[in-house]
Each structure stands twice: as structure tokens, then as C-alpha cells.
Amino acid sequence: MIQFFNSLKTFLKKLFFRGQKNKETVIQESVTNNTIEDLEDPTIHITNINWELLKKIKKYDILLVKMRPEDISKGIEKEHQIRPFLVNKIHTKTPDMDGYYLTGNIFNLYFMRPNRKGLKLVLSQNNYNLNKSSLVLFHQSISLPYASIIDILDHLQPKDLQKLKKYRNLLYKQPTISNKQNRVIEIGDIVLFENKEYIIYQMDNTQCYGYCICKSEEAVDLEENYNYISFENQLYFIDYSSNKIFHVDEELKIVDRFNDQTIKWIKQNKKELKFNQKCKKRKSNVKTLNKNYVLNKNY
Numbered sequence: 001m002i003q004f005f006n007s008l009k010t011f012l013k014k015l016f017f018r019g020q021k022n023k024e025t026v027i028q029e030s031v032t033n034n035t036i037e038d039l040e041d042p043t044i045h046i047t048n049i050n051w052e053l054l055k056k057i058k059k060y061d062i063l064l065v066k067m068r069p070e071d072i073s074k075g076i077e078k079e080h081q082i083r084p085f086l087v088n089k090i091h092t093k094t095p096d097m098d099g100y101y102l103t104g105n106i107f108n109l110y111f112m113r114p115n116r117k118g119l120k121l122v123l124s125q126n127n128y129n130l131n132k133s134s135l136v137l138f139h140q141s142i143s144l145p146y147a148s149i150i151d152i153l154d155h156l157q158p159k160d161l162q163k164l165k166k167y168r169n170l171l172y173k174q175p176t177i178s179n180k181q182n183r184v185i186e187i188g189d190i191v192l193f194e195n196k197e198y199i200i201y202q203m204d205n206t207q208c209y210g211y212c213i214c215k216s217e218e219a220v221d222l223e224e225n226y227n228y229i230s231f232e233n234q235l236y237f238i239d240y241s242s243n244k245i246f247h248v249d250e251e252l253k254i255v256d257r258f259n260d261q262t263i264k265w266i267k268q269n270k271k272e273l274k275f276n277q278k279c280k281k282r283k284s285n286v287k288t289l290n291k292n293y294v295l296n297k298n299y
Contacts, residue, residue, distance in 0.1 A: 022176040048147045057149070060156040061087045062128065063099065066148045084153055085144060086136055098141045098151075102134040110139060117231075118165040118188055118257035121160065131156045138168055170257055180249040188263050190256040191246070198244050199236075199258060201266055205248070226269040226276070231262050235290070240270055 012194070057063065065085045085099035102123070111120045121136040128134075130153065166176045166184045175192070180184040185191070185208055190202045198210030203256045220228050229236050246252060258266075 039196065050149070053149065053152065054146060055242070057087060057097070057152060058155065059087055059090055060161060061152050062102070062123075062130075062154040062156065063144070063149055064151040064153050065099070065144055066150060083151065084130060084134065085142065085154060086138075087144070088138075088141060089253065093147045097144045097146075099138040099144045101140070101142060102130070102251040103137060104132040104134055106133060106135045106138065108135050110137065111135065116171065117259035117261070119171055120259075121163050121167055123156075123160060127157060130233055133249060136164065138164060139267065141169060166254070167257075170254070176254045177251060178254055179251040183248060185246075185248060185252055185254065186257075188258045188260065189254045191252045192255050193246070197255065198246075198268065199238070199263075200246075201263055203248065208246050210244045210246065212244065213237065214237040214239075229266055229269065230260060231258055238266060238269070240273060 063085050064082060084102040086102060087097050087099045089098035091097060098215050106120070106122050110116065116139075121138065122243065123130060123134050123136065125131065125133045161186045162182065163186075169176045176184060178189075178191075185200065185203070187200055187203055187208075190213070191198050191200060197213050199213050200208050200210045202209040213236045216228065217234045218228075218235065220235070222228055222230060227238055227240065231237055
């Protein structure tokens with residue numbers, strides 16, 4: 001009998017202390033011991049967390065989220081306080097997720113810096129349930145508390161997911177392998193092949209075409225030397241005579257990436273170089289004709 005009362009006393013004591021715990025602590029313990037599917041607890045009355053919605057969320061979903069108080073306090077306009085995020089990690093031990101900001105400012109200064117210009121991942125409003133085409137700011141992961149998550153807007157498409165993983169690697173100077181199972185090769189990529197680097201300037205359904213490139217320490221006038229290009233504050237020599245053809249499904253090691261504007265310059269330089277070579281050839285032919293004319297006249 002005494003043992004029964006002692007057990008009852010212990011149970012009531014635990015129940016009392018549990019009641020003293022605040023809601024945040026109860027949620028924390030629930031998350032620590034369970035997955036998101038098991039988090040909803042009828043004894044926890046949290047009206048601002050949509051548990052049914054949480055159960056549906058998957059990695060790489062695009063969510064509509066209210067920004068954190070510390071971000072709002074920085075003076076962000078009211079219309080921008082609720083915005084889309086891309087989920088990149090779902091926690092099971094804390095009541096939050098991690099996500100990347102999406103911004104309609106596709107010319108965001110972070111990705112306009114020289115060493116990041118080729119790594120912009122823009123999600124088109126034509127392909128996603130977004131008000132405008134949006135840039136994924138994958139350089140910084142933000143905590144998304146459960147209470148701030150409003151709705152699921154969309155899910156990242158496979159092609160953009162491939163780009164996200166590839167660009168993230170290149171941002172941190174980690175090479176990416178493109179092959180038949182994971183074809184991520186694109187125009188603008190720099191591939192390493194047989195200890196030489198090639199810039200991919202053109203592609204079709206089966207082949208991609210590259211020029212051999214190498215870093216140069218020479219001081220050259222870019223307006224006069226069409227074999228040179230500047231990217232990431234680095235000068236490159238482009239060997240237009242070494243056109244290399246790769247199959248799009250072969251294994252290629254991508255080590256870096258140029259932006260679209262640099263590829264346009266490379267193509268334009270190729271045209272200028274070709275034009276200048278033709279002009280020189282014409283001048284040479286004219287000189288030869290003039291020389292022959294003088295010789296014949298004298299004869």
C-alpha cells in the first residue's frame with residue numbers, strides 16, 4: 001500500500017512539473033524524441049503552428065514564410081516581410097527548418113561579384129508558383145521556425161535541383177562531375193580534361209564544344225588582343241585554334257564557371273579575330289599583287 005502511494009506521489013509530482021514547463025520546452029522535447037509526423041500533441045495548444053502543413057513539407061519545397069523578427073527590425077517593408085524560401089534541411093530535433101532566401105532582385109549584389117557571376121540560380125515565374133522570377137540566395141542558410149511557415153508554394157524541379165547542387169559546390173571551389181546519370185554540363189562551364197582546361201562555349205543535343213584556356217600573367221590590352229579575356233579579376237588566354245568536341249554524356253570534371261556575358265565576349269572576340277585575320281590576308285594579297293604589278297611593269 002505504501003509503495004502504491006509513493007508511486008502515485010511520484011506520478012503527480014512529474015505531472016505538476018510538466019505543467020510548469022512552458023510550451024516552447026514541451027515542443028523542444030517532443031521534437032527531440034520524434035519526427036515531424038509525430039510532433040502534434042493534443043496536450044500542446046499552439047494555435048500558430050500548422051501541424052498538418054508541416055507533415056507535408058519535403059526538402060527542396062518552396063515555402064511562403066514570415067521573416068524573422070530580427071530581419072523585420074532592420075526596416076524591411078511590410079510587403080516584403082512575407083516571402084518565399086527554399087527548404088534545404090529539415091530538422092528532427094529542433095522546431096525549425098533551414099532554407100534559402102528567394103528574392104525578386106535577380107541582380108542581387110552578392111551574385112554580381114566577379115567570382116560569383118556564373119553561379120546565379122534563377123527560378124522562372126513561368127515554371128513556378130511565384131509572383132516574379134526569383135534568385136536563390138544559396139550562399140546563406142536561414143532558420144525557419146515552425147510558427148513562421150505559412151504555406152507550400154511549389155517544389156524545386158529536377159533540372160534546377162541539379163544546378164543548385166552544382167553551383168553550391170563551385171561556390172566553395174569543389175569540382176562537380178557531369179556524366180550520363182547526372183548531366184549538368186552547361187555553356188559557360190570550365191572542364192578539366194587531360195590536365196587542360198576548356199571553356200564550353202556551345203552545345204547541342206549530343207555534343208559540347210570547348211576552347212582550351214589557361215591563366216595568363218601578361219599585361220595585355222584587351223581591346224587589341226582578342227585571344228584574351230578577363231574573368232574573376234584573372235586574365236585568361238583563349239586558344240581558338242584548339243577547338244575540342246566532347247559528348248554531352250561523357251564524364252567531365254567541371255572546375256569553374258563563366259557567366260553568360262563572358263561567353264558573349266569570347267564569341268565576339270572570335271569574330272573580331274577572324275575578321276582581322278581576313279583583313280590581314282587581304283592586305284597581304286594586295287601587297288603581293290602590287291609587287292607583281294611593279295615587277296611586270298619594270299620587266
